[in-house]
Amino acid sequence: MTEISLIEVAVVPIDSREKRVAPPHLWRGEISIPKTAEIRYFSIRGGETENPFTGEIDRIFIFFPGLGISSQEINNKWDFYYLLVMSLLAKKIPNALLVTLDPPGWGGSNILGKPEEVLSPRGKATIIKETTNNILNRVGGKPEICFIGHSSGGLAVAWSAWEEAFPKATYILDAPSGVGFDRLMTRTSALTARLHPRLFDSLNRAGQNYALNAFGCYDEYTRMVVQQLINNPENHRIEATEETKAQLPLNLIRERMRIVGGENDRLVNTCGMGAILIPGAGHFAARTHPAQWIEASGISGN
Numbered sequence: 076m077t078e079i080s081l082i083e084v085a086v087v088p089i090d091s092r093e094k095r096v097a098p099p100h101l102w103r104g105e106i107s108i109p110k111t112a113e114i115r116y117f118s119i120r121g122g123e124t125e126n127p128f129t130g131e132i133d134r135i136f137i138f139f140p141g142l143g144i145s146s147q148e149i150n151n152k153w154d155f156y157y158l159l160v161m162s163l164l165a166k167k168i169p170n171a172l173l174v175t176l177d178p179p180g181w182g183g184s185n186i187l188g189k190p191e192e193v194l195s196p197r198g199k200a201t202i203i204k205e206t207t208n209n210i211l212n213r214v215g216g217k218p219e220i221c222f223i224g225h226s227s228g229g230l231a232v233a234w235s236a237w238e239e240a241f242p243k244a245t246y247i248l249d250a251p252s253g254v255g256f257d258r259l260m261t262r263t264s265a266l267t268a269r270l271h272p273r274l275f276d277s278l279n280r281a282g283q284n285y286a287l288n289a290f291g292c293y294d295e296y297t298r299m300v301v302q303q304l305i306n307n308p309e310n311h312r313i314e315a316t317e318e319t320k321a322q323l324p325l326n327l328i329r330e331r332m333r334i335v336g337g338e339n340d341r342l343v344n345t346c347g348m349g350a351i352l353i354p355g356a357g358h359f360a361a362r363t364h365p366a367q368w369i370e371a372s373g374i375s376g377n
Contacts, residue, residue: 108205115183118174119161128213138175141226143303145182159365167376180310195317199231204240225249250336335371
């Protein structure tokens with residue numbers, strides 16, 4: 076286990092209607108899960124504290140991003156998909172601990188086990204469980220837990236929900252890619268299986284058109300994600316293959332789960348439950364519309 080180090084975060088825009096807001100302090104650390112992975116994580120706390128795991132913590136939010144979405148160090152500053160949402164929530168909920176992970180095989184997280192096992196939804200659900208248990212051991216007490224998963228990370232979070240490792244937890248699926256909830260025994264939609272094999276050829280020929288058609292958006296952040304996918308095709312191929320195999324018998328968790336996404340997103344699956352769609356947003360709504368995303372997610376400061 077490495078020591079947690081304090082890092083300042085760059086000033087970032089929240090959205091076009093708000094002034095630029097400096098996020099709270101950001102902590103970086105690593106968690107080693109034997110025989111599975113080494114996971115880099117980032118955590119944010121509201122208020123004044125020298126360690127994110129000390130003081131009064133009554134709520135914990137665990138964010139798990141999707142394919143190609145990992146942290147980036149730009150001009151000695153750290154940036155990642157949920158930075159804006161986490162920063163806003165830290166100001167809104169002072170006693171909350173907010174943690175986001177680099178998915179295994181992306182960014183600073185390394186795969187220790189067999190890639191097919193680690194990168195499967197079940198394998199990523201194991202990482203979510205072990206990381207959460209590690210955090211709970213540090214924090215102590217009995218804080219409320221909320222898991223948020225974006226895109227393919229939504230499938231990992233859904234699998235974690237099905238395993239019921241944390242029976243009282245709540246779950247937010249953020250633009251989940253291909254998770255079906257309308258039947259007791261489900262599997263990821265054929266949409267994901269059709270899109271992924273063509274991904275890189277399509278991006279190399281006409282990345283902007285593909286992103287607009289699939290993600291419903293094309294901006295600087297989308298380009299960064301696309302580049303990561305192009306740079307790491309093998310992990311992407313394995314994850315896409317394992318995702319299409321996934322089967323989830325889901326039954327008793329609907330009342331503790333919410334689905335949000337962008338209205339322009341072509342990948343989001345409403346999962347037979349319906350989804351709260353954010354006007355004008357695409358696949359990366361939490362990044363492009365963070366304030367609206369928080370409102371749609373139903374996360375309150377109470």
